[in-house]
Amino acid sequence: MARLSYLDAGRTALAEELARDPLVWAIGEDLGRGGVFGQYRGLAETFGPDRVSDAPISEAAILGAAVGAAMTGTRPVVEMRFSDFALCAVDELVNQAAKARFMFGGQARVPLVVREPIGMWRSSAAQHSQSLESWYAHIPGLVVACPSTPADNKGMLKAAIRCDDPVVYMEHKNLWALEGEVPDDPDYLVPFGQARVVREGGDITIVSWSAQVHVVAAAAEVLAGQGIEAEVIDLRSIWPWDKERVLAGVARTGRLLVVHEAVAVAGFGAEIAATVAERLGRDLKTPVRRLGAPRAPVGYAPPVEDAVRVSRDAVVAAVTEMMR
Amino acid sequence: MMHRIRALEQVALRGLDDKVVLGAIHPSIGQEAVPVGVMSHLSADDLLLSTHRGHGHTLAKGASAQAMMHELLGRVGGNCGGKGGSMHIADFEVGMLGANGVVGANIVIAAGAAHAIRLCGEDRIVACFFGDGAINRGPFLEGLNWAAVFRLPVLFVCEDNGYSATTRTSTMTAGAGPAARARAIGVPAVEVDGNDVLAVDAAAAELIGAIRSGGGPRFLHARTYRMTGHTGADPATYRPAGEVEAQRANDPIGRARDMLLAAGVAAAEVDAVAAAALAEMDAAYDSARAAPYPPAAQAFVDVQDIGSPAVEAY
Numbered sequence: 001m002a003r004l005s006y007l008d009a010g011r012t013a014l015a016e017e018l019a020r021d022p023l024v025w026a027i028g029e030d031l032g033r034g035g036v037f038g039q040y041r042g043l044a045e046t047f048g049p050d051r052v053s054d055a056p057i058s059e060a061a062i063l064g065a066a067v068g069a070a071m072t073g074t075r076p077v078v079e080m081r082f083s084d085f086a087l088c089a090v091d092e093l094v095n096q097a098a099k100a101r102f103m104f105g106g107q108a109r110v111p112l113v114v115r116e117p118i119g120m121w122r123s124s125a126a127q128h129s130q131s132l133e134s135w136y137a138h139i140p141g142l143v144v145a146c147p148s149t150p151a152d153n154k155g156m157l158k159a160a161i162r163c164d165d166p167v168v169y170m171e172h173k174n175l176w177a178l179e180g181e182v183p184d185d186p187d188y189l190v191p192f193g194q195a196r197v198v199r200e201g202g203d204i205t206i207v208s209w210s211a212q213v214h215v216v217a218a219a220a221e222v223l224a225g226q227g228i229e230a231e232v233i234d235l236r237s238i239w240p241w242d243k244e245r246v247l248a249g250v251a252r253t254g255r256l257l258v259v260h261e262a263v264a265v266a267g268f269g270a271e272i273a274a275t276v277a278e279r280l281g282r283d284l285k286t287p288v289r290r291l292g293a294p295r296a297p298v299g300y301a302p303p304v305e306d307a308v309r310v311s312r313d314a315v316v317a318a319v320t321e322m323m324r
Numbered sequence: 325m326m327h328r329i330r331a332l333e334q335v336a337l338r339g340l341d342d343k344v345v346l347g348a349i350h351p352s353i354g355q356e357a358v359p360v361g362v363m364s365h366l367s368a369d370d371l372l373l374s375t376h377r378g379h380g381h382t383l384a385k386g387a388s389a390q391a392m393m394h395e396l397l398g399r400v401g402g403n404c405g406g407k408g409g410s411m412h413i414a415d416f417e418v419g420m421l422g423a424n425g426v427v428g429a430n431i432v433i434a435a436g437a438a439h440a441i442r443l444c445g446e447d448r449i450v451a452c453f454f455g456d457g458a459i460n461r462g463p464f465l466e467g468l469n470w471a472a473v474f475r476l477p478v479l480f481v482c483e484d485n486g487y488s489a490t491t492r493t494s495t496m497t498a499g500a501g502p503a504a505r506a507r508a509i510g511v512p513a514v515e516v517d518g519n520d521v522l523a524v525d526a527a528a529a530e531l532i533g534a535i536r537s538g539g540g541p542r543f544l545h546a547r548t549y550r551m552t553g554h555t556g557a558d559p560a561t562y563r564p565a566g567e568v569e570a571q572r573a574n575d576p577i578g579r580a581r582d583m584l585l586a587a588g589v590a591a592a593e594v595d596a597v598a599a600a601a602l603a604e605m606d607a608a609y610d611s612a613r614a615a616p617y618p619p620a621a622q623a624f625v626d627v628q629d630i631g632s633p634a635v636e637a638y
Contacts, residue, residue, distance in 0.1 A: 025443060050443060056473060061466035064432025065439050071421055072371070072440035095426055096433060104414040104422055105404030106626040141628050165628040192630050240631030 002184055007176040009150040011039055013157035014077060016186045018047050021075065024161055027053040028062060028079025028115075036081050037117070037176055059088035063114065067096045070112040070166075077161060083116040083132045083170060097166040098141030113160045113167045118146070119211055119261055120298055120305060121173040129298035129305075131210070131262035136168045137239040137271070143167040143192055144239040146210040150180035152236060155190030162189065172211040193240035201229035204255035204319055207246055207272055209235040212261045212310065219315035228323055238268045243275060250276050254285035255322055259315055264292025286322045291315060325363075326356040326521065326577050327601035329380040332389055335605040336379070336396050336410075340556045344397050344613060349410045350377040354519075354551035357576035358483050359384040361524025362451060362544070365532045371419045371437050371450040373430040376411045377483075377550075378423035381453050386418035393608035399615035406618045407626075419448075428454060428461030431480070435467045438476035438541075449477040449535050457488030459502050465509070468541070472510045475540035479531055480506065482543070483518065485550040490562050506543035518546030519576040522583070549574060 004012065017024045026040065032054045034041035044052040055062050059080060066076040080086035086093070093114060100108040118131045136144045143165050147153040153171060160167040182188075198213060199220050208216045213234045220230040231249050235241050250256045256276050258269035269290040276288050293308040333353050339345035352359075355377075363384035366372070374381040383389060387403060395402030396410050403415045414422035421437060424430040434452030441448055458464055459482065471478045482502040486493055499505065503513035512534070516527040524546060531542035549571045553560035560568075572578070581594050624633045 023444075056466070056469060058466035058470060060463050061432045061435060061470045064429065064463060064467065065436030065470060068373070068421070068433035068436025068438075069440035069443070070436075071433070072437045074440045074443060076436075091426055091429055092432065096424075096429060100422065101628070102626045103404060103408045103412040104416070105402070105407050107404070107414055107416040108422070140633065143628065143630050163630060165630055 001181045003179055004150050004182040005176065006150045006153050006171070006178045006180070007037060007039055009154040009182045010157050010171060011041065011043070012182070013154040014040070014161070015043060015046065017158055017161045018043065018051060020186065023073065024075045024077065025051040025053065026077040026079065027055050027066070029055050029057055029081060031055070031079060035079055037173070040079070059085055060092055063089035063092035064096065066112045066114070067092055067100065067110055070110045071100060071108045075111045075161060077113045077115065080114060080116040082128050083118045084127045084130050086114065086116040093142070093166070093168070094139050098139050102141060109164045110166045111164045113157070113169050115169045115171065117173045118170045119172040119174055120309065123300050123302065123305065124298070125300040126297035131260070133170055133238055134262060134266065134268040137268050141166065142239065143237065144170070145192060145237045146170045146172070147236060148172070148175070148210050148213040148234050150178060151182045152190050152196070154182050155188045156192070156236065159189045159191060163192070170210065174211050190236065192237040193242055194236065195242035195245040196234040196236055198232040198234050199230065201231040202253055203229045204257060204322060205231045205233060205246065205249040205253045206257045206259060206315070206319070207233045207235060208259045209238060210261065212259055215310065215312050216259050216315055219312045219319070222312065222316050223319055226320070228319060230319060241272070246272060247276065247279055250280055251283065254283060256284070256288045257291065257315070257318055257322060258288070259291045259310055261310060262292055263295050264290055265295045267292045289318055289322060291318055325360045325384055326580060327598045328389065328604065329356045329359070329383050330577060331601040331605040332383060332392065333379055335393070335609045337556050339397060339609065345556075346398060347409045347411070348555045348557070349396065350555055351552045352377045352380045352550070354571065354575060355483055355485060355548045356380050357521035357524050357580070358481065358518045358546045358548055359453070361521050362479070362481055362528040364525060365528050366449070366451060368418050369448045371421055371448065373421055373434040373437065373450065373452045374423040375427070375430060375454055376423060376425055377455065378413060378453070379410070382413050382415065382420050382423065385415070385420045387413070387415040387420055389604060390608040390611055391415070393605070393612040394615055397612040397615070398617060399612050400618050401612070401615050405622060407622060428458035428463040430454065431458065431467035432463045432470065434478055435470040435476060438471060438478045439474060442474065442476055447536070449479065449532065451479045451481060453481045453483060455488070456482060456484040456486065456493045456497070456502060458482070459505055460488070460497060464505070468506060468509045468511050468543070471541035477535045478541045479528070479535055480511065480541060480543045482545045484545060484547050487550060487554065489554045490558065490560070501545070503543060503545040511541050511543045513543035513545055515545045515547070518548035519574050519579060521576055521580050548576070551575070
């Protein structure tokens with residue numbers, strides 16, 4: 001084990017995979033100088049500018065070239081800086097990467113990783129703050145990963161690079177500095193679709209992912225002080241999502257709250273809530289609930305930005321209501 | 325080969341009338357000289373990215389006509405098992421990495437395939453075909469710039485038939501045209517009469533030679549004409565009276581025939597090639613009609629390894 005930041009855990013994962021497999025390479029704007037957040041610091045020096053490559057500000061070409069390079073036998077990791085910018089390459093991801101294998105009758109594999117950081121990050125405003133994971137969960141062919149801890153950012157990024165499917169890999173910008181214990185094992189892989197139980201508890205199941213997991217965990221501590229034991233589940237990936245673990249938890253607790261940073265309307269919480277209602281609706285002690293952002297863009301000024309955050313206190317209030 | 329492409333599409337259009345070709349097809353009748361002239365300089369190792377109007381590219385790259393016909397009819401035995409149809413034909417065995425339903429999308433994919441070739445230190449090249457309409461899409465700029473910046477082995481081929489679907493391209497395109505745009509990005513470009521198969525062949529030889537010797541990307545602007553509508557179902561009434569008639573004398577197959585006869589080849593020999601092509605495609609069509617559709621379970625095959633619908637019980 002080593003104590004690493006979320007950012008350095010991802011950097012370590014990529015460095016290990018670059019060293020392990022000569023077909024792995026990374027490309028994106030500013031990678032030669034470490035990338036916009038420093039996630040690639042030192043890698044161009046170690047692996048050379050061909051394998052950790054700068055790119056023009058051409059999102060469609062970055063992702064489209066990755067599709068061509070993946071179909072031609074390499075394993076590109078592409079950096080989009082912000083999930084907001086990746087929208088300039090939606091055709092390349094949704095129409096090309098996600099569908100090539102199927103529409104060509106299995107002749108193609110598209111083993112690429114699209115790193116597109118998500119989430120609110122103080123005063124980054126409407127075009128640098130979105131959490132768009134549910135968009136991609138809707139698209140057959142894609143895997144969607146949202147790691148919340150340093151250990152997961154190592155094990156999941158490595159699993160993404162080794163995966164033969166295109167993976168939308170969404171790190172949360174507010175977590176870069178978060179430190180935690182990270183396994184040294186160069187083959188440490190976190191499989192997709194296997195949730196992490198953050199906290200055991202018998203009164204209510206709270207499902208979350210990405211940075212919101214930490215808000216929920218803090219709320220669970222407060223609730224414990226009030227005698228309410230919440231089970232907290234970090235989904236880790238939302239496609240595939242660990243339906244079995246969520247259903248097992250709710251079957252035991254009889255209560256489900258889904259919490260995410262993304263807009264609640266048509267967010268992935270709706271899928272989870274609907275699934276639980278379909279499967280366990282008659283056995284629930286209280287109707288399922290979702291907490292997400294209101295359907296408004298993220299504002300710049302702190303009070304405006306905070307107005308669309310799901311806070312610890314909002315989670316505590318929702319659970320308290322559900323326990324009545 | 326031009327006869328084979330022509331015959332394949334004529335038979336495919338019959339399939340539309342017979343209601344066995346169920347989806348849209350985009351014929352390239354009148355444009356056959358471009359893929360034939362270019363592809364004669366590519367080997368099976370070289371890669372090809374094609375378009376929605378890609379039957380000619382695919383056949384010329386070496387795909388089986390019978391498998392293509394099965395694919396057009398959505399049948400077992402098609403290149404993609406009947407799951408792609410005309411707009412998504414691919415044959416990776418012969419380096420054909422796919423037609424594409426999105427105009428211009430293949431340009432950046434081609435750049436990436438060439439990028440992988442360069443990373444792996446291989447000496448093959450990529451050919452990427454698109455129409456004149458594609459030069460107004462962002463991926464045209466992004467893909468050509470990418471190929472130029474990284475000095476990648478790609479031949480970009482703009483098949484300029486004058487129409488962007490049903491709109492005259494000239495009415496919607498500013499500036500001096502495809503070759504000028506390529507040159508402005510730093511990609512050397514050659515303009516050619518795309519209905520003269522020998523001229524295309526000569527231009528392609530020169531450009532591909534430069535690419536193979538490490539010169540980076542090249543651009544071929546081939547002026548041609550689409551004798552049919554945008555799709556097999558488009559009567560193309562938007563074209564001025566007489567335009568198609570005037571183009572008949574410019575038909576690449578007719579012009580090639582004239583050249584052969586002038587060179588002393590017997591007319592019967594040329595006619596035999598045409599008849600053989602038609603017979604081949606008729607047989608492919610009969611084979612396709614007799615083949616079954618893929619089973620419904622194919623809907624869940626080759627979606628993804630992780631979280632696939634086969635595992636997911638909906």
